[in-house]
Amino acid sequence: ATKLVRQILTFSRQEEQEFQPMELQPIIEDSVSMVQTTMKKNITIETDLDPACGAIHGDPTQLQQVMINLFTNAAHALGAEQSGTLSIKLKQVELHGRKADDQSIDLDPGFYACLTVKDTGCGMPPEVQEHIFEPYFTTKKKGEGTGFGLSIVHGIVRKHRGTIAVASEQGTGTTFTLYFPLLLETAEQEQKAIDLSIPEGYGHLLFVDDDEAVLSMGREILESFGYSVVTATNGRRGFEIFMQNPEGFDALITDYSMPEMNGHELIRQVLAIRQGIPTILYSGYMEKVDGEDLKNLGHSAFMAKPIDWRELSRTVQKALGQEV
Ligand SMILES: Nc1ncnc2c1ncn2[C@@H]1O[C@H](COP(=O)(O)OP(=O)(O)OP(=O)(O)O)[C@@H](O)[C@H]1O
Ligand SMILES: [Mg+2]
Known part of the structure; x- marks a missing residue:
């Protein structure tokens, strides 16, 4: 058991080392064009990505996996509809503390990259929403989904000290909101640098x-x-x-x-x-x-x-x- 713990520790440390200052915008753009080729023609993709959002500390490969999973899920949800829109938005936000109206946001005050992935697809009832981040949970037919997509997404987001929340209404659509802490020099940090x-x-x-x-x-x-x-x-x-x-x-x-x-x-x-x-x-x-x-x-x-x-x-x- 000790050996295993040690292996896990070494593994996670190695993984941490893959983290680097990086921007989300190019990764989102790449992932959109990858998923777009398999999407139906009647789906409109709208992107609004602030190029000045700022850098985060992350692993580009893992974050690409996050994007591809989210966009693919949205494409599936839109698949049944005659037409629909997938909107992807990236912007910088400042959080001042926990927001009471959204228990899934439990982040320290500070600056974050906020990504929203919104589709006008089939949506989900509450009893589905509750389980979507669990491994093996899928509503897809056997052979069409493993149910691992969102559990992997969740794991990667947490590793990046971020959060992911979902809001969905059956028949209307689904919005995933993700927060990643930004590598910003806050005024306080700047002051420290001056003091040093x-x-x-x-x-x-x-x-x-x-x-x-x-x-x-x-x-x-x-x-x-x-x-x-x-x-x-x-x-x-x-x-x-x-x-x-x-x-x-x-x-x-x-x-x-x-x-x-x-x-x-x-x-x-x-x-x-x-x-x-x-x-x-x-x-x-x-x-x-x-x-x-x-x-x-x-x-x-x-x-x-x-x-x-x-x-x-x-x-x-x-x-x-x-x-x-
Ligand atoms: N954008 C979405 N709109 C509606 N339902 C969604 C959306 N994203 C996820 N879901 C629901 O959450 C379930 C779990 O998603 P997840 O990505 O974990 O697995 P999957 O897509 O079923 O399979 P996999 O991603 O492994 O191929 C889906 O089966 C679906 O019911
Ligand atoms: Mg999936």
């Missing part, structure tokens, strides 16, 4: 932490941002370095909890020598920073560990009056 751009600061920083790993990593990162950095491994040593050239530093960054002299005490002593120098104190999330109320300490900022170096750099830039 490297802040370029300048200035001479005194950086104190008793954790040498944090110290060397922080130094490297801050230097890559553009600062020059002097480090010290404890508060007492930090103060000694500061006293060698009190006017030489633009800002002090220090850990709170350190042996000999903690960051709080270091800041107090530094501010006594040089009032107004920007200071940033950080501490572990659960560490209690005792002493006076942080706001009354006179230092510029307090941050929690783990340190977000970009945030720290922005704080320094702000304190130094550099543009952020």
Whole structure:
């Protein structure tokens, strides 16, 4: 059983890898022309495909299977009628949450490719609609249908994190509505990308932490941002370095909890020598920073560990009056 589970996991992972950014419009067009050759002449096909609908993350082969199944079913449903229309529409929609009037839509808010496949064929009664996505379910004569079409469609749509819903009325027709999440850069994602751009600061920083790993990593990162950095491994040593050239530093960054002299005490002593120098104190999330109320300490900022170096750099830039 474990082996089987592992095989299934590997399989689905491999399948995921076939997924790629792709547009639905060309696949729909290809599938229409494939199905059209076998369709009766009295069926009109209307397509309204927005070329700017946007890309989804998907497998073109599987999605072609979806289209062909849906269009073939529609062609069958239209087959008995004297004339009829198959309309296929693709557009971009924004969903704001679940829609109460349609339980089959259970999607996160966001942007989706919305595909509707509508036919004016025979339609289905509710007791048929209920079962259409089940494997082996068919109303066709033996040898004419396997009943697998829509169950495969359903599986593929779910794999693409989409949904499929059906609305049908006997004698009027059937509409399938499909939603696929779009690979859109939302305003929020764009903002994140901007936030991740490297802040370029300048200035001479005194950086104190008793954790040498944090110290060397922080130094490297801050230097890559553009600062020059002097480090010290404890508060007492930090103060000694500061006293060698009190006017030489633009800002002090220090850990709170350190042996000999903690960051709080270091800041107090530094501010006594040089009032107004920007200071940033950080501490572990659960560490209690005792002493006076942080706001009354006179230092510029307090941050929690783990340190977000970009945030720290922005704080320094702000304190130094550099543009952020
Ligand atoms: N557009 C449609 N209009 C009316 N009934 C439909 C439509 N699409 C599907 N159905 C109903 O749903 C049933 C199941 O469809 P499904 O595609 O799963 O199997 P099938 O078409 O019967 O066989 P297969 O696709 O395997 O050849 C159909 O037999 C039919 O009764
Ligand atoms: Mg079918």
